[in-house]
Amino acid sequence: MSTAVDRFDNKARSAFGQIGQTEVYEGELLRHRVYTRFLHWMVALFFFLALFSGFGIYLPWLFRWFTPFFGGGPMARWMHPWFGLGFVIFFGLQALNWIKPMRWTAADTRWMRNLKSIVRGKEKMEPPETGFFNGGQKVQFWEIVSGCVVYVITGIILWIGAGLFGRWAVAVSYVLHDISALIMLGGIFIHIYLSTIGEPGTFHSMTRGAVSESWAWTFHPAWYKKVTGRDPRQAYEEALRKQSGAPSR
Numbered sequence: 001m002s003t004a005v006d007r008f009d010n011k012a013r014s015a016f017g018q019i020g021q022t023e024v025y026e027g028e029l030l031r032h033r034v035y036t037r038f039l040h041w042m043v044a045l046f047f048f049l050a051l052f053s054g055f056g057i058y059l060p061w062l063f064r065w066f067t068p069f070f071g072g073g074p075m076a077r078w079m080h081p082w083f084g085l086g087f088v089i090f091f092g093l094q095a096l097n098w099i100k101p102m103r104w105t106a107a108d109t110r111w112m113r114n115l116k117s118i119v120r121g122k123e124k125m126e127p128p129e130t131g132f133f134n135g136g137q138k139v140q141f142w143e144i145v146s147g148c149v150v151y152v153i154t155g156i157i158l159w160i161g162a163g164l165f166g167r168w169a170v171a172v173s174y175v176l177h178d179i180s181a182l183i184m185l186g187g188i189f190i191h192i193y194l195s196t197i198g199e200p201g202t203f204h205s206m207t208r209g210a211v212s213e214s215w216a217w218t219f220h221p222a223w224y225k226k227v228t229g230r231d232p233r234q235a236y237e238e239a240l241r242k243q244s245g246a247p248s249r
């Protein structure tokens with residue numbers, strides 16, 4: 001199973017690698033290939049299309065003004081499940097692509113226990129054992145995976161309707177579908193904040209595909225060590241010395 005997934009991902013990565021390219025300059029590291037970036041932005045596009053068309057259906061008295069963008073209320077209602085399907089399919093492909101780096105480890109449990117001091121910004125660098133993704137990113141990833149399962153099950157029930165599934169199934173599906181959307185929306189707000197203003201330099205990773213070495217040793221020190229073979233703390237102190245004009249050792 002895992003080898004079939006690996007073969008599929010490798011094929012897709014090399015096919016997309018021929019369509020677009022990722023330039024990595026001196027002092028930078030490759031973070032996300034073209035295939036990963038393509039999937040990420042397709043996920044984001046379909047997520048927001050599903051969200052905005054869904055809002056018009058969920059709270060029409062408040063969000064009716066969204067529906068003209070989709071050609072009116074009935075058209076938004078018709079398009080919403082297709083946008084949702086697009087979101088789930090692209091995220092499903094991304095989930096296969098990221099299944100390995102998203103595996104939960106003991107370091108992620110420690111990262112979550114340490115969350116308070118990380119949020120308060122007590123440390124300049126993330127804990128030294130933080131790999132390609134940190135515990136918070138993995139929690140969000142698995143939340144989206146579970147959200148997608150809920151969307152598919154409840155979405156099909158809502159799409160086909162009470163005629164086949166009964167009124168109770170439809171009523172319960174409405175509640176679960178909306179709770180799942182609200183949880184995901186909350187997470188996406190935090191995600192957008194952290195990927196842009198919260199952790200400067202992160203946005204590049206999903207546009208150009210590369211990050212600076214200082215970004216890597218600050219936010220993902222174990223990944224930095226793995227790809228460069230250098231010690232992140234030493235690299236950080238060396239950079240500080242260079243900045244202050246002191247001679248390097």
Ligand code: HEM
Pocket residue numbers: 031040043044045047048133137138140141144188191192195196202203204205206
């Ligand atoms: C305009 C909105 C968005 C921006 C600016 C954005 C930005 C980014 C960036 C820069 C990364 C790479 C982080 C890293 O390499 O460590 C990333 C990763 C990711 N994005 Fe987004 N993203 C957006 C919307 C979305 C949406 C709508 C979803 C899914 C519903 C999503 C799901 C993810 C996931 C699961 C990851 C990997 C884990 C993580 O970094 O949290 N993103 N995003």
